[in-house]
Amino acid sequence: MALSRQLTPTPVLLDFLAWAARSGYSVREHPAYGGVTPGVHRTGSWHADGLAADLNHGPNGPAERARLIVALGEAEQRGLATTYARDGTVGSASGHQNHLHVDVGEWSNLGRGLVRRTPPTRSSATAVARPAAPGDPVLRSVQARLNRDYPAYSRLVVDGVEGPATRTAVAEFQRRSGLVPDGVAGPLTRVRLGLP
Ligand SMILES: [Zn+2]
Known part of the structure; x- marks a missing residue:
């Protein structure tokens, strides 16, 4: 999904994918993990360029869903962008109900539309609460x-x-x-x- 400019360095994604593989996730649609499926992701997509990957964990269902949400939190902590219908609603992440998409871009989509990620900072690793939303x-x-x-x-x-x-x-x-x-x-x- 070439939605945006690269915000997070590629090694951060590779570290995350190594964590995921160690933790029992199947990592797919990435050059270092079995390559990219023709017809699923085009040449020139972030998947083909090694800037995105898709995760699964066993058969689709509630158990996988819980594991994907764990990985989603892990990815976010590392400053990566994620696309997944986290709340089970279809919304605009409808193509991502059965796998977790992770990339190095600046946009996440958790089923309710795109959300801009902020660049990771040294202090954000320890930050837990998000600031209250400002504005009208x-x-x-x-x-x-x-x-x-x-x-x-x-x-x-x-x-x-x-x-x-x-x-x-x-x-x-x-x-x-x-x-x-x-x-x-x-x-x-x-x-x-x-x-x-
Ligand atoms: Zn994907």
């Missing part, structure tokens, strides 16, 4: 909904702050919905997004 809660829900339902043109930081990227995505949604594309998520726009 109404605008946050707009950003999250655009990311979830219109990922082709919405890869927004869900921060409740009305920056240029948010205004551009809102305007694009308005244009496609026949609304006045002023980039401001007013009541009519929010209704069209299916928000209360």
Whole structure:
């Protein structure tokens, strides 16, 4: 999934994959772990370039799900991006219900749309709690909904702050919905997004 620029160094991914293999996961779709399946991932994809891999753990089911969530936490701690329908909802991670996708990029998707990862820092390894979300809660829900339902043109930081990227995505949604594309998520726009 070439969704974004590389944020985490490749050796971090390789270390993680070594941990996963040691811990009983089957590591797939990576050049160092059996190669990349033609037709599943294209040449030039992050999988083919060794910047992404897919994990499984035994047969699909609740036991595997629990193990994949463990690996997801491990990957996140190391600063890697993950794609997995973590909450069991299909959402926009629908292609990733039965395996955990890990890559070195800046975007994670846990089933509710893309979330930008912050670069790993020395102190983040020990940080446990995430900071409270800032900004306007109404605008946050707009950003999250655009990311979830219109990922082709919405890869927004869900921060409740009305920056240029948010205004551009809102305007694009308005244009496609026949609304006045002023980039401001007013009541009519929010209704069209299916928000209360
Ligand atoms: Zn993948």
